[in-house]
Amino acid sequence: MxxxxxFGGYIPRLRLSRRVVVEANAWGNPALKSMGKSExxxxxxxxxxxxxxxxxxxxxxxxxxxxxxxxxxFASTSAPFExxxxxGVIAEALRAAGPDCAALDVAxxxxxxxxxxxxxxxxxxxGAGPIVYVAADRRVxxxxxxxxxxxxxxxxxxxxxxGDGAAKLLGSKSSTVDFVDHYRGENRRFDYGxxxxxxxxxxxxxxxxxVVKAVLDEAGVAxxxxxxxxxxxxxxxxxxxxxxxxxxxxxxxQDNLHDGCGDTGTAHALxxxxxxxxxxxxxxxxxxxxxxxxxxxxxxxxxxxxAEGRSAVGVAGHLARGTVETNYxxxxxxxxxxxxxxxxxxxxxxxxxxxxxxxxxxxxxGFVGGRCTSCGTLQIPKxxxxxxxxxxxxxxxxxxxxxxxxxxxxxWSADYLTxxxxxxxxxxxxxxxxxxxxxxxxxxxxxxxxQVGGGVEMVLRVKDRDPNRGFVRYFWKAKPVxxxxxxxx
Amino acid sequence: xxxxxxxxxxxxxxxxxxxxxxxxxxxEDLMVEAYLEAMGDAGIESSQLDAAWLxxxxxxxxxxxSAIPLSTALRLPNIPVTRVENLCASxxxxxxxxxxxxxxxxxxxxxxxxxxxxxxAGYGGLPYRTKGTVNDLYQANISAPGxxxxxxxxxxxxxxxxxxxxxxxxxxxxxxxxxNGSKNPKAHLRNKITEDAVLNAGIVAExxxxxxxxxxxxxxxxxxxxxxxxxxxxxKKDLVAVKALQLSASNGLESQHxxxxxxxxxxxxxxxxxxxDEAGIANPREQLSLIEVHDCFSITELVTMEDLFISxxxxxxxxxxxxxxxxxxxxxxxxxxxxxxFGHPIGASGLRMMYEQYLQMLGRAGDRQRxxxxxxxxxxNLGGHPHSNVCSIAIVGRYGA
Numbered sequence: 001m002x003x004x005x006x007f008g009g010y011i012p013r014l015r016l017s018r019r020v021v022v023e024a025n026a027w028g029n030p031a032l033k034s035m036g037k038s039e040x041x042x043x044x045x046x047x048x049x050x051x052x053x054x055x056x057x058x059x060x061x062x063x064x065x066x067x068x069x070x071x072x073x074f075a076s077t078s079a080p081f082e083x084x085x086x087x088g089v090i091a092e093a094l095r096a097a098g099p100d101c102a103a104l105d106v107a108x109x110x111x112x113x114x115x116x117x118x119x120x121x122x123x124x125x126x127g128a129g130p131i132v133y134v135a136a137d138r139r140v141x142x143x144x145x146x147x148x149x150x151x152x153x154x155x156x157x158x159x160x161x162x163g164d165g166a167a168k169l170l171g172s173k174s175s176t177v178d179f180v181d182h183y184r185g186e187n188r189r190f191d192y193g194x195x196x197x198x199x200x201x202x203x204x205x206x207x208x209x210x211v212v213k214a215v216l217d218e219a220g221v222a223x224x225x226x227x228x229x230x231x232x233x234x235x236x237x238x239x240x241x242x243x244x245x246x247x248x249x250x251x252x253x254q255d256n257l258h259d260g261c262g263d264t265g266t267a268h269a270l271x272x273x274x275x276x277x278x279x280x281x282x283x284x285x286x287x288x289x290x291x292x293x294x295x296x297x298x299x300x301x302x303x304x305x306x307a308e309g310r311s312a313v314g315v316a317g318h319l320a321r322g323t324v325e326t327n328y329x330x331x332x333x334x335x336x337x338x339x340x341x342x343x344x345x346x347x348x349x350x351x352x353x354x355x356x357x358x359x360x361x362x363x364x365x366g367f368v369g370g371r372c373t374s375c376g377t378l379q380i381p382k383x384x385x386x387x388x389x390x391x392x393x394x395x396x397x398x399x400x401x402x403x404x405x406x407x408x409x410x411x412w413s414a415d416y417l418t419x420x421x422x423x424x425x426x427x428x429x430x431x432x433x434x435x436x437x438x439x440x441x442x443x444x445x446x447x448x449x450x451q452v453g454g455g456v457e458m459v460l461r462v463k464d465r466d467p468n469r470g471f472v473r474y475f476w477k478a479k480p481v482x483x484x485x486x487x488x489x
Numbered sequence: 490x491x492x493x494x495x496x497x498x499x500x501x502x503x504x505x506x507x508x509x510x511x512x513x514x515x516x517e518d519l520m521v522e523a524y525l526e527a528m529g530d531a532g533i534e535s536s537q538l539d540a541a542w543l544x545x546x547x548x549x550x551x552x553x554x555s556a557i558p559l560s561t562a563l564r565l566p567n568i569p570v571t572r573v574e575n576l577c578a579s580x581x582x583x584x585x586x587x588x589x590x591x592x593x594x595x596x597x598x599x600x601x602x603x604x605x606x607x608x609x610a611g612y613g614g615l616p617y618r619t620k621g622t623v624n625d626l627y628q629a630n631i632s633a634p635g636x637x638x639x640x641x642x643x644x645x646x647x648x649x650x651x652x653x654x655x656x657x658x659x660x661x662x663x664x665x666x667x668x669n670g671s672k673n674p675k676a677h678l679r680n681k682i683t684e685d686a687v688l689n690a691g692i693v694a695e696x697x698x699x700x701x702x703x704x705x706x707x708x709x710x711x712x713x714x715x716x717x718x719x720x721x722x723x724x725k726k727d728l729v730a731v732k733a734l735q736l737s738a739s740n741g742l743e744s745q746h747x748x749x750x751x752x753x754x755x756x757x758x759x760x761x762x763x764x765x766d767e768a769g770i771a772n773p774r775e776q777l778s779l780i781e782v783h784d785c786f787s788i789t790e791l792v793t794m795e796d797l798f799i800s801x802x803x804x805x806x807x808x809x810x811x812x813x814x815x816x817x818x819x820x821x822x823x824x825x826x827x828x829x830x831f832g833h834p835i836g837a838s839g840l841r842m843m844y845e846q847y848l849q850m851l852g853r854a855g856d857r858q859r860x861x862x863x864x865x866x867x868x869x870n871l872g873g874h875p876h877s878n879v880c881s882i883a884i885v886g887r888y889g890a
Binding site for chain 2: 352379388416417420425438464473
């Protein structure tokens with residue numbers, strides 16, 4: 001048997017008010033007026049599919065040993081690179097990369113999230129586990145489009161391994177048909193879609209039910225036994241229509257998270273699955289479908305360890321901790337939908353020297369520093385000679401992970417001079433309770449939490465982007481979390 | 490302990506260009522402006538110079554690398570010329586090179602010239618610069634005001650001061666420097682300002698407002714140094730001598746070791762102690778009669794008063810508000826307007842501080858001259874950021890004092 005051992009998720013902090021989007025755009029498209037309810041999740045300027053995925057994976061893994069991970073799978077249709085493996089970046093961020101770690105990116109279809117999951121579970125069944133399965137999307141849509149309102153940004157992650165885990169796989173089934181409900185051509189920024197009524201009636205309602213029925217039949221599970229049906233679709237009536245055709249109880253149909261999150265693309269089937277697992281009881285039957293050029297369906301049963309698989313924050317936790325953003329212009333700016341005036345400082349050359357970045361990849365992506373084996377002092381970055389003035393041992397440092405350490409603010413400022421896509425730039429000296437410190441950029445700042453002594457946690461984010469070459473640099477930033485964590489530090 | 494530099498080298502002549510937005514001038518023009526004044530003051534010919542040092546920091550913004558731009562602009566007679574750079578403390582490094590050359594006997598007469606041409610950048614504030622190949626991969630997106638502003642957060646937390654109390658003391662510092670700069674014909678900023686204007690100005694980097702930040706200026710300053718004996722032989726009577734030159738560079742402790750609380754400058758304290766020892770100063774608050782410090786930001790000046798051991802720890806706010814450092818106070822600080830108003834052409838600033846000490850000690854400071862010419866003065870020239878910097882402390886005074 002194979003199963004999901006742990007599960008986690010990540011929804012970015014900002015929640016764009018759909019009302020402000022509709023107010024800005026209804027002049028040209030009155031049909032939007034009915035779409036102004038609730039919020040959708042939106043990335044900060046320094047988030048992308050990789051950072052979303054890394055955050056979900058970290059949430060999923062908690063304190064699990066990264067060295068045991070044998071593979072990272074990553075599904076997305078909005079990966080920041082056309083040719084650079086996202087799973088590899090996430091592997092480094094999890095400190096799982098190395099000679100015993102496989103990595104695979106899955107893309108090109110909205111059902112990549114579920115197709116990749118079936119492949120990963122097969123690999124685990126063949127002895128390739130444990131695998132961390134991650135799906136994330138940050139899709140962009142034209143301003144004033146229905147998609148802009150329907151989409152959300154987010155990620156989910158599953159730790160898969162042999163055995164029943166927290167939820168065991170009962171079966172999976174796939175069909176394939178070249179149904180083009182939408183597509184995105186080469187070098188095109190946005191999707192091009194076909195009429196919704198056709199997509200619903202000829203697409204979802206004809207393609208999904210047979211696969212759902214088949215997976216239940218093959219597993220010998222009665223449709224009425226399904227307790228959680230995860231159908232990632234924001235078109236009205238689809239999830240209920242599929243459930244009805246398949247004989248799945250209406251009560252089992254899961255919230256599609258349109259309110260407060262939106263459709264997170266390839267991640268959404270997994271976001272919904274994780275959200276369901278977070279509430280599942282032992283014995284519950286979870287069915288998750290993925291749609292796009294066919295259909296995938298996976299059937300799981302929660303075990304008596306389902307509560308142990310739950311992560312520290314999870315999808316529900318992240319959904320509950322959002323901050324409503326009512327500045328639509330900021331959303332447009334963060335997504336490159338409007339050409340913003342930039343300080344001349346932004347013109348500085350940000351070419352990455354890949355030789356140097358490679359040498360320092362443990363520190364840059366894994367936030368690994370050093371621990372002096374002579375005196376025990378922690379420092380980041382590490383150096384050949386120990387920073388402790390009473391030690392100065394040479395070549396005494398072993399790798400030491402800092403990414404999970406709570407920190408506190410020693411000094412800080414909010415800077416309106418330096419270039420950042422979201423002024424002011426908050427940064428300051430962050431000190432870790434176990435030792436070590438770093439002058440760090442801050443992200444997801446609640447200004448009320450910016451105080452000397454205030455607590456922070458470290459998160460992987462986009463450090464900066466090189467507009468001349470299309471490269472994205474990642475590094476760790478401090479996220480203010482207030483006094484509770486400070487007390488620990 | 491080394492014997493030190495005290496009274497081995499004297500200043501033969503000094504010059505300083507007008508500082509400011511010198512749309513009219515290249516760096517080379519500014520060099521010549523400071524050089525001609527210094528040479529006229531010294532009363533020598535270029536054939537008498539044995540060696541020279543050039544200090545610039547943002548050379549990519551103006552002259553490019555090497556010391557050749559100095560040698561060429563001044564048409565020096567193929568003597569050894571060296572370019573030095575140590576961030577905003579570069580000017581003091583040029584001075585140190587020239588003084589040490591004379592003290593060693595390698596040169597009889599040496600020249601130090603610092604220059605910066607920043608106003609070809611096309612925008613306000615200091616130009617963007619790379620922090621280095623690896624540093625650019627991870628170091629925070631930090632600007633100078635944001636780096637120094639952080640001192641305020643930690644100083645306030647350490648002494649239980651709220652933002653308003655710190656802002657008021659910083660405002661007093663800036664009002665004072667504008668008052669002083671208004672009397673200086675070479676200063677970049679000569680307008681007087683009010684405390685209200687300071688407090689109501691827009692924020693550059695919390696809690697620093699516009700008037701808490703020094704000017705970004707074009708300018709050059711020049712010193713010519715020699716031995717006391719040669720100076721006398723050239724007819725000089727009132728000699729200003731070097732008493733101490735100290736430099737302290739961060740070694741990563743502040744930025745990486747948790748022993749620093751972020752509220753003071755580690756290097757300033759170390760360099761100041763060494764300089765006082767070298768100069769034989771036991772009580773700086775009583776013995777120093779003029780100080781020029783690196784007031785890149787008002788908060789820097791505030792905490793530096795403690796790091797120089799002139800104000801007791803936690804007492805700088807009181808001393809500042811009491812007027813102790815005003816132009817008519819016990820120990821005037823920035824009597825020429827300082828970086829704040831005289832201006833801050835990076836590579837020239839350390840030498841500009843020295844220029845003011847020299848003028849004041851010789852009674853040549855015009856409208857801003859102290860009634861009693863100072864006897865012992867200190868310059869404090871800081872490069873880098875509070876968590877990683879170089880600090881230069883020079884003490885000069887009447888020869889024999």
